[in-house]
Amino acid sequence: MSESATNSKEDSVGRDSADGGDTVVADDSHQPVESRRAFDTNRWVGATAVAFLPVGVAILFGRRPGLLLAAVVGIAYVAYARSGEAPVPDLRVERELSDDTPDGDDEVRVTVTVTNTGESTLPDLRLVDGVPPALAVVDGSPRHGAALRPGKRASFGYTVTAVRGEHEWEPMQAITRNASGSRERVSAVDAATTMRCLPRLDSAADIPLRGLTTQYTGRIATNVGGSGLEFHSTREYKHGDPLNRVDWKRLARSGELATLEFREERAATVVALVDARQEAYLAGDQGEENAVERGVDAASQVVSSLLDSGDRVGIAALSAEECWLAPGVGNDHRARARQLLATHPALAATPGDGKFFPSIRLRRLLRRLPTDAQVVLFSPLADDYPVSVARRLDATGHLVTVVSPDPTGEETTGHRLATAERRNRASRLRQAGIRVVDWGDEPLATTLTTATRRWSA
Incomplete structure (x- = not known):
């Protein structure tokens, strides 16, 4: 195969049939075939x-x-x-997915059928399917070679591992050659195919919130007296006070009417802020989840837990793309949060190529944050920018907790230096009174439980 037909995915033995299961077919009988270029292969040089x-x-x-x-x-x-030019292909592509809405880490079988709908024989046809960059091929190959007479078809298949997000297949690359192989033409055949993988929003991670609350009833104990569970104080009885809050023991002892006050428990307003800049797409080893993916997974768990507790939750991102979901509650808000975490381009599994403006993004975030909102920042602390963001938010009255997935390693001198720099950034935040959760390889819920014990000690 020529160099133009190479692909970044790992190649392995192709397959001709799909596994069982429900299928979703992307088929367009009038698919455009874009002939990009034709050139000599230099096969007969000399x-x-x-x-x-x-x-x-x-x-x-x-x-x-x-x-x-x-x-x-x-x-x-x-x-x-x-003699002869490389033929211009006239192809129809049918792409079947065993599941177009899988859960994360599910394996999805992709079966591709290509039909020669033209009137010319394609003596040397080489195909490279446009697998989305975030999906890893774990079985089979997205490449295939065949010779097709008019009306004939060829099939091949491969398996990908589903990851969070909305993934669209790129146009298939078709390389045709003439019979001698001296001329080659590269074309693109489009067949719209989309796979959507939504996070489950499991509430396994219960993050301890701080004292900044709203007027809504919730789970955070305050220093405000009222109706609650924990005794706070007593005050002089007022007409209309409920009888179940009258201090009957004091009345029997001294004849004075008094009303019991309990420590109120109120809801919090929380914004989950994900660091999704290009600098945050780091991983300890090749093949591991990058820090942005881990941050979005942690945000999904925290958002679900907070919504279950009745807190008002919003979502934002430090990214080239605008990303904002105002704090809210309820099932409809939960569905919007799940959709945003799965499909918003700012939180994509692979970095985008947009321009990020640090000061503009921070100013817009500060304008949008409710005055009573606290922020949970998910960032690997790969550079000084998230440190400055956390300190700026804290200085403007927004209590900040940083959950930091660790993407560093110890294999090389460079890795060890990056580890030391990251620890220094976390230390500076702690010295400024900002909570930092250093999240390594263990489950997030375990890390948060350990951090809670340390904060309450």
């Missing part, structure tokens, strides 16, 4: 010189039938190699 060599020898040494015959044969080969 053949012309070799073919005319007997002619030159015959001229130098006289007319010899054997040399002339060899020259004629060589010239015939050159004419064959140079």
Whole structure:
């Protein structure tokens, strides 16, 4: 296969049939075929010189039938190699997914069928499917080679691992060659296919919130007296106070009417802020989840837990793309949060190429944050910018907790230096009174439980 037909995915043995299960077919009988370029393959480089060599020898040494015959044969080969352009393909692509809405880490079988709908034979057809960059091929190959007569079809299949997000297949690359292989044409065949993987919003991670609360009833104990569970104080009885809050023991003892006050428990307003800049797409080893993916997974768990507790929750991102979901509650808000965490381009599994403006993004975030909101920042602390964001938010009255997935390693001197720098950033935040959760390889719920014990000690 020529260099133009290479693909970044790992190649392995192709398959011709799909596994069982429900299928989703992307089929367009009038698919556009975009012919991008045609060029020489240089397969017959030197053949012309070799073919005319007997002619030159015959001229130098006289007319010899054997040399002339060899020259004629060589010239015939050159004419064959140079004759004919690479055919323009007329193809129909059908792409089937075993599941177009899988859960994270599910394996999805992709079956591709290509039909030659044109009137010309394609003697050398090479196909490279446009697998979305965030999906890893774990079985089979997205490449296939075939020779197709008019009306004939070829099928191949491969398996990908589902990851959070909305993934669209890119146009299939079709490389056609003429019979001699001397000319090659690269074309693109589109067949719209989308796979959507939504996070489950499991509430396994219960993050301890701080004292900044709203007027809504919730789970956070305050220093405000009222209706609650924990005793706070007593005050003089007022007409209309409920009888179940009258201090009957004091009345029996002294004859004075008094009303019991309990420590109120109120809801919090929380914004989950994900650091999704290009600098945050880091992973300890190749093949591991990057820090942005881990941050979105942690945000999904925390958002679900907070919504279950009756807190008002919003979502934002430090990213080139605008990303904002105002704090809210209820099932409809939960569905919007789940959709945003799964499909918003700011939280994609792979970094985008947009321009990020640090000061503009922070100013917009500060304008949008409710005055009573606290922030949970999910960031690997890969540079100083998230440190400045956390300190700026804290300085403007928004209590901040940082959950930091650790993408560093100890294998090389560079890794160890990055680890030390990250620890220094976390230390600076703690010295400023900002809570930092250093999240390593263990489950997030375990890390948060350990951090809670340390904070309450």
